[in-house]
Amino acid sequence: MSPGSMDTATGELLTASLRGLFAAPASADDLGARLADLGWDEVLAADPAWATTLLFTEQGRALAGSRALDDVVLAALSPVLPPAAHARAVLHPHPSGGAELSAAEGPLRGLLLAPVDGDTEVVVPVATGDGAALLTLPSAPVASRATPAGGFDPASGWLLVEGVHAPSDARALPAGAAWQDALSAGRRALSAEILGVCAAALAMAVRHTSARVQYGRPIASFQAVRHRLSEAHVAVTGARAVLDAAWQVAERSDAGWAATLAKVRAGRAQAECMRAAVQVLGATGLTQESEMHRFVTRAAALDALLGSRQQLTERIGTDLLAGAAMAPVAGI
Amino acid sequence: MPIEMDDFVAEVRSFLDAHAPRRPHGDAEVDWGTGIDRISYFSTDPPDVEAENVAAARAWQRRRYDAGLGWIVGPPEYGGRGLTAVHDMVYDSVEAEYEVPDTGVLSLIGLGMIGPTILAHAQQQIRERYLPAMYAGDVIACQLFSEPAAGSDLAAVSTRAVRDGDAWVIDGQKVWTSIAHHAQIGLALCRTDPDRPKHKGITAFLVDMSAPGVDVRPLRQMSGGAEFNEVFLTDVRVPDEHRIGAVNDGWRVALTTLMNERASVGGEGAGPAGRAVSLPFLTALLKANDRLGDAAARRRLAELYADQAATEYLNHQAVRRLREGGQPGPEASVSKLMYGQNLTRGAHFAAEVVGPRLLADTGEWGTFSWTELLLSTPALRILGGTEEIMKNILAERVLGLPKESGTDATTPFRELRRSGGTA
Numbered sequence: 001m002s003p004g005s006m007d008t009a010t011g012e013l014l015t016a017s018l019r020g021l022f023a024a025p026a027s028a029d030d031l032g033a034r035l036a037d038l039g040w041d042e043v044l045a046a047d048p049a050w051a052t053t054l055l056f057t058e059q060g061r062a063l064a065g066s067r068a069l070d071d072v073v074l075a076a077l078s079p080v081l082p083p084a085a086h087a088r089a090v091l092h093p094h095p096s097g098g099a100e101l102s103a104a105e106g107p108l109r110g111l112l113l114a115p116v117d118g119d120t121e122v123v124v125p126v127a128t129g130d131g132a133a134l135l136t137l138p139s140a141p142v143a144s145r146a147t148p149a150g151g152f153d154p155a156s157g158w159l160l161v162e163g164v165h166a167p168s169d170a171r172a173l174p175a176g177a178a179w180q181d182a183l184s185a186g187r188r189a190l191s192a193e194i195l196g197v198c199a200a201a202l203a204m205a206v207r208h209t210s211a212r213v214q215y216g217r218p219i220a221s222f223q224a225v226r227h228r229l230s231e232a233h234v235a236v237t238g239a240r241a242v243l244d245a246a247w248q249v250a251e252r253s254d255a256g257w258a259a260t261l262a263k264v265r266a267g268r269a270q271a272e273c274m275r276a277a278v279q280v281l282g283a284t285g286l287t288q289e290s291e292m293h294r295f296v297t298r299a300a301a302l303d304a305l306l307g308s309r310q311q312l313t314e315r316i317g318t319d320l321l322a323g324a325a326m327a328p329v330a331g332i
Numbered sequence: 333m334p335i336e337m338d339d340f341v342a343e344v345r346s347f348l349d350a351h352a353p354r355r356p357h358g359d360a361e362v363d364w365g366t367g368i369d370r371i372s373y374f375s376t377d378p379p380d381v382e383a384e385n386v387a388a389a390r391a392w393q394r395r396r397y398d399a400g401l402g403w404i405v406g407p408p409e410y411g412g413r414g415l416t417a418v419h420d421m422v423y424d425s426v427e428a429e430y431e432v433p434d435t436g437v438l439s440l441i442g443l444g445m446i447g448p449t450i451l452a453h454a455q456q457q458i459r460e461r462y463l464p465a466m467y468a469g470d471v472i473a474c475q476l477f478s479e480p481a482a483g484s485d486l487a488a489v490s491t492r493a494v495r496d497g498d499a500w501v502i503d504g505q506k507v508w509t510s511i512a513h514h515a516q517i518g519l520a521l522c523r524t525d526p527d528r529p530k531h532k533g534i535t536a537f538l539v540d541m542s543a544p545g546v547d548v549r550p551l552r553q554m555s556g557g558a559e560f561n562e563v564f565l566t567d568v569r570v571p572d573e574h575r576i577g578a579v580n581d582g583w584r585v586a587l588t589t590l591m592n593e594r595a596s597v598g599g600e601g602a603g604p605a606g607r608a609v610s611l612p613f614l615t616a617l618l619k620a621n622d623r624l625g626d627a628a629a630r631r632r633l634a635e636l637y638a639d640q641a642a643t644e645y646l647n648h649q650a651v652r653r654l655r656e657g658g659q660p661g662p663e664a665s666v667s668k669l670m671y672g673q674n675l676t677r678g679a680h681f682a683a684e685v686v687g688p689r690l691l692a693d694t695g696e697w698g699t700f701s702w703t704e705l706l707l708s709t710p711a712l713r714i715l716g717g718t719e720e721i722m723k724n725i726l727a728e729r730v731l732g733l734p735k736e737s738g739t740d741a742t743t744p745f746r747e748l749r750r751s752g753g754t755a
């Protein structure tokens with residue numbers, strides 16, 4: 001995506017700053033502070049599509065973790081949330097259930113991007129008879145039920161939360177359409193992050209196969225190898241186009257449909273891209289010394305957030321068969 | 333002295349009844365939620381558990397050997413039973429009804445690949461010294477072929493062997509050597525004449541893994557297992573009698589090993605990874621996830637089953653030919669390709685059924701263990717010759733397509749373009 005209101009030089013400068021920022025190891029909270037130092041809020045306000053896509057692409061490329069997804073979701077929820085008195089985090093839907101929400105009565109479950117403590121308020125989207133609503137909980141009851149997600153990608157730093165009971169005086173604010181907007185915004189951000197991981201894996205595969213010589217020539221000169229990498233590029237480019245289109249309709253009523261499609265395509269692209277990249281690295285790519293496995297596990301973990309490609313594909317299929325009128329994304 | 337099949341089956345049953353418990357129930361049922369939640373292709377056990385498993389494998393192989401069942405098709409002068417491939421297959425199918433230790437650490441490489449190579453190419457006294465010891469479970473063998481700059485292009489090995497009196501001195505580095513940390517011997521391909529074209533200047537040696545100068549360092553796989561290693565060889569002295577085959581004729585020796593490897597990998601059905609393509613297990617998985625009524629899942633289950641059945645039939649034919657003393661041909665590449673694809677598809681199907689729960693180690697039975705398998709299936713498309721190389725072999729040697737252009741088969745090894753193995 002090219003910077004819209006940003007001129008090219010500023011765009012390049014910001015890209016370089018972000019890469020530098022993500023290249024230095026840091027905790028999720030440090031990254032937030034460093035982004036603030038960079039004046040990221042202004043960049044975001046100037047061109048949300050470009051800025052969000054860049055931020056998440058670079059985060060994916062660097063395999064970094066931050067609370068940036070919380071910020072994206074909270075921004076979309078801001079019309080219905082009271083002004084924040086303290087730092088806020090989001091308890092995202094538990095990946096087992098796709099984007100399904102816990103019932104407001106509890107017990108509540110979900111996923112935290114990073115540990116919460118102190119004054120931090122945890123915003124928990126929940127399901128009520130009248131649609132989605134938002135609970136705001138103190139950090140302690142959530143933190144006490146949080147365990148590291150571990151699993152496929154222990155490096156993500158995510159935590160799973162199960163069995164939280166909201167204090168009896170907690171009041172669920174009706175979220176109206178804001179939760180759907182938040183989901184769409186989150187899915188666009190995650191799509192960009194997944195594609196950033198893909199770009200890094202593909203770049204690594206291109207470097208490796210161009211340098212590695214077998215049978216007297218770089219293995220990248222074998223068609224079987226080139227074709228795999230070209231196919232991966234096609235998958236990634238296709239997904240990126242759908243993501244761009246999803247941004248263009250972000251303010252329209254079909255934003256949700258477009259964002260879901262973007263996430264599905266990004267999920268499929270990562271599966272294809274990782275399969276190709278691992279294969280062309282040969283045994284080297286299967287070792288823990290190689291970075292490749294970190295791309296594989298991170299991309300798969302991101303695919304599972306806010307609805308995996310399988311869950312969302314099923315959702316789209318079910319909706320289509322139920323007669324949903326899907327606005328053509330290409331109509332823009 | 334072929335014996336009647338009925339007598340043989342009775343003998344096998346009485347041996348197994350005496351030494352192993354029967355499996356609690358047939359293959360048709362799966363006890364979902366009980367037992368070991370492990371389906372990885374490679375061991376991801378901690379070292380002490382792995383050592384116990386190796387000891388159990390050796391002990392069980394010793395039992396079989398003492399009962400005359402350790403090497404059913406092998407020649408009697410080297411500790412074999414001298415029976416047919418059919419006897420061997422019958423043994424395997426009867427043994428499958430019993431709970432016995434997994435002997436893969438011995439059989440996949442040592443007995444499946446290196447043993448046949450020693451039998452075909454080694455001198456008499458080496459066969460006598462090693463074959464009975466291998467099939468009795470005393471000696472584990474590994475395959476010291478791949479190097480950092482010689483993977484698919486195996487004939488580009490550069491580990492040097494230089495003659496010194498009645499011995500050879502070996503220097504170089506091998507990599508991806510499975511089970512080297514358990515092995516007593518390794519079959520190494522070495523460069524003995526760099527002035528000849530690459531295939532024509534290689535010699536094979538049997539290396540004593542405890543000899544001075546042999547240094548084994550583990551490499552960790554992304555699935556968590558540490559079954560392969562780097563092996564550094566520094567001034568390792570190997571007596572000339574440990575040379576396998578003629579000087580500079582090592583490529584022919586290697587081909588015997590590689591053909592057996594493809595048949596061995598393609599024919600590997602058992603082990604925990606077999607679950608990924610086993611109908612009862614996948615059915616139980618669908619049931620536990622409430623997906624039995626899902627038409628798309630049912631269709632994919634049936635497709636997986638059909639793929640698996642086709643591979644098994646093909647293997648039966650190949651194994652029979654092989655055990656009857658035939659050399660496995662390029663068609664072994666077909667089963668290897670199919671096996672790798674089946675396991676990959678099976679693992680992906682299961683991953684879809686389990687869904688994103690796979691990503692978190694919640695301790696729920698039958699979910700997280702799939703991640704190990706998912707992370708280890710890519711290896712099956714690489715080890716023993718990559719999928720691309722298998723397809724090239726089929727294209728050139730079976731379909732008769734022209735070779736890809738290149739001159740490196742005729743150029744002296746010394747002048748070839750090579751690279752390091754970095755990523």
Ligand SMILES: Cc1cc2nc3c(=O)[nH]c(=O)nc-3n(C[C@H](O)[C@H](O)[C@H](O)COP(=O)(O)OP(=O)(O)OC[C@H]3O[C@@H](n4cnc5c(N)ncnc54)[C@H](O)[C@@H]3O)c2cc1C
Pocket residue numbers: 212214215219222223224225279280281282283284286474475476477478482483484485507508509510511560711714715716717718719720721724
């Ligand atoms: C789990 C595991 C266990 C192993 N155990 C052993 C062992 O015990 N002993 C041992 O000696 N080795 C072992 N190997 C090594 C294995 O044999 C090599 O990994 C394999 O031959 C591929 O070599 P490479 O990894 O160097 O990949 P490369 O040869 O570098 O290949 C990289 C990519 O290029 C492609 N490519 C290369 N050449 C061509 C071509 N001509 N046409 C089209 N595509 C091409 C490959 O298909 C692959 O996708 C093991 C490997 C694994 C993964």
